[in-house]
Amino acid sequence: MPQISQLAETFASQLFWLLVTFGFVFFVVGKMMLPKVMSTVDARDQSVAGDLAAAEAARAAADQAEENWRVKENAAREAAQRRIAEARAQGVAAAEKTLAAGNLESETRIAEAETRIAAASAAAAAEIETVAAEAARDIVARFSGAQVTAVEAQTAVKAALNG
Numbered sequence: 001m002p003q004i005s006q007l008a009e010t011f012a013s014q015l016f017w018l019l020v021t022f023g024f025v026f027f028v029v030g031k032m033m034l035p036k037v038m039s040t041v042d043a044r045d046q047s048v049a050g051d052l053a054a055a056e057a058a059r060a061a062a063d064q065a066e067e068n069w070r071v072k073e074n075a076a077r078e079a080a081q082r083r084i085a086e087a088r089a090q091g092v093a094a095a096e097k098t099l100a101a102g103n104l105e106s107e108t109r110i111a112e113a114e115t116r117i118a119a120a121s122a123a124a125a126a127e128i129e130t131v132a133a134e135a136a137r138d139i140v141a142r143f144s145g146a147q148v149t150a151v152e153a154q155t156a157v158k159a160a161l162n163g
Contacts, residue, residue, distance in 0.1 A: 128161075129154065129157050129158060130154075132157045132161070133153040133154040133156075133157045134150075136153045136156060136157055137153045140153075
């Protein structure tokens with residue numbers, strides 16, 4: 001068979017070209033493309049690591065800013081509560097002062113009114129006694145025809161009213 005006899009001649013030539021092609025591919029891929037790919041991967045890893053470090057630093061700064069804000073907020077809240085307490089105390093003091101002044105004025109007016117009422121009551125009682133004494137004199141004079149003096153009638157009315 002002639003194909004088998006040519007196999008040795010063509011096999012050596014094909015093997016040579018196979019080695020040359022693989023060598024060329026190895027050289028192109030291994031020496032030219034692979035370092036570029038690896039440098040790109042390394043650059044990407046470094047970029048990701050740098051971004052992660054920057055993100056961590058930003059998070060730490062944000063946490064610190066939040067903590068500072070909370071401290072300031074708490075201080076402001078405490079200051080506001082102190083001011084509210086002071087204002088409330090001032091308001092209570094002012095209200096108590098006004099109330100005390102109003103109470104004093106009311107007590108003064110009530111005392112004056114009680115004095116006027118007592119005077120009016122005394123005057124009314126005296127007038128009632130006078131009217132009752134005159135009515136008693138007129139009644140005695142009409143029914144019995146006897147004349148009673150004003151002093152006697154007043155004494156009888158006082159005795160009847162005061163028990």
